[in-house]
Amino acid sequence: MPRPPATTFEHLQYHAAIQPDRVALILDDGEITYGRFAADAMRFTKALAELGIRGGQVVTIHHPHFYIEWLLTIGCENLGAVSVSDNARNWKQAGYLYQHVDVGLTNAAVDDEPPFPYHCLTDDWAYAVLRMDLALAQTQPVTTPDLDALVRITRSSGSTGIPKLIPRTRRNQEAYITECIRIIGLTAATRLVLVGATFHINPILVRCQTCICLGATVHRASDPAKAIDRQIPTHIWMLTGLIEWLVSALPEENRIYPKLSIELAGSALSIPQKTLVTSKLTENILTFMGSNEATFLMKMMDSDNGSVVSGVDLELHDEYGAPVPDGVAGRIAVRTPSMIDGYYKSEEETGKWFRNGWFYTGDAGIMTGPRKVQLLGRADDMVFLGGVKESPLVLEDVLRTGSGVRDAAVVSIKASDGGNLVCVALVLADNADLETVRAEILTRWSIFRARLIITAVNDLPRTENGKVSRAKVRDFFRQQQGIAPATG
Structure with missing residues (x-):
């Protein structure tokens, strides 16, 4: 044996x-x-x-x-x-x-x-x-x-x-x-x-x-800037949110490292952040969609589109667990070599997320080609704009390209009257004016006829993995609006 x-x-x-x-x-x-x-x-x-x-x-x-x-x-x-x-x-x-x-x-x-x-x-x-x-x-x-x-x-x-x-x-x-x-x-x-x-x-x-x-x-x-200068690493692992801090600490004359790979975790890389990395460190940027349950799933080409890693089975299923055709939104289901079988001492959660040999990540997506997927965000985080479900990832990516916005989170909550509120939390750039940014967003999204709440925050709440905690963002807006916390 x-x-x-x-x-x-x-x-x-x-x-x-x-x-x-x-x-x-x-x-x-x-x-x-x-x-x-x-x-x-x-x-x-x-x-x-x-x-x-x-x-x-x-x-x-x-x-x-x-x-x-x-x-x-x-x-x-x-x-x-x-x-x-x-x-x-x-x-x-x-x-x-x-x-x-x-x-x-x-x-x-x-x-x-x-x-x-x-x-x-x-x-x-x-x-x-x-x-x-x-x-x-x-x-x-x-x-x-x-x-x-x-x-x-x-x-x-x-x-x-x-x-x-x-x-x-x-x-x-x-x-x-x-x-x-x-x-x-x-x-x-x-x-x-x-x-x-x-x-x-x-x-x-x-x-x-x-x-x-x-x-x-x-x-x-x-002091990673000093480590990079002295050790000349082959690989860096870091949370995306620390990019500006790291780059600001690098020497002005810092050279590009063509053999260096930097793996970024936690959140999507914005266009300004990508420019910082490629101009100061390296063009070899690795970002993955993954999960603690199943590890590597997709190598991301940009914030919304990825290629399924070899060795991973990924399908898009409807609410009944049946595969959906290419081009149709569905829930992401995966099988990987390092996937767990279920959660620790929790049959209820295991039954909810692990079914018929598949792990359901909770994300929604569209298959756009062989092993190519467009991410729409968490299936339960989809935002209602004018009665249409929209991906928060797409909305946030658009917001980050606007003037004066460093980071953004978009969530949807139920108002006290039962209607939907689309809530936008913005981390503004230095010297940016909230009212100017708000007016730009309201103009851009006026076609949706949605009820919008737009607030500036110092930072977005994150998990220890660097992901935005949408649960905490929703709680923030519920408290701000005097709405009772969600139950169940």
């Missing part, structure tokens, strides 16, 4: 044996070689075992230091435990998650008393573990989880409401690693700079695992 594929720890050990001085991780406070990383992972595995962490437990991890959190995650996998990266100090605000947790690992005292035991991992504790005798640490047995073993619980983005829990098995994660190599192009020569990234986001963990599998280098930078 074949054994499961190598774990992250086994990859660390392998590269530590053949190239111990190769740099695995670059942080603000120094470099971590493969030799040191493998030894520290063994130490943390032993330390967690001494805390009572064991196979099958669901362990939530929160630590502000990127390296320590990664070591804790590897240690949990080595012991057969299931890891969750989250903030245990806010357990009351995330009861949907913490009701399933067995043990918490955090670096500070927890507010109130959580419904699970937790260990406060102080800096002194972490330093003591890092100084542990390696021979002692190596006495700890290490587990290699089976392919169907649960190793990670992450969350859906929560862009439309309460996040759902996503169980990731070894099989799911290994398939995702393969996709990162094939689709993003990560190799042993990769130097990946992470901007604004934490392990709360599963794609970050998997990209880091992929780099360790290959013997590549990860750079977690608080």
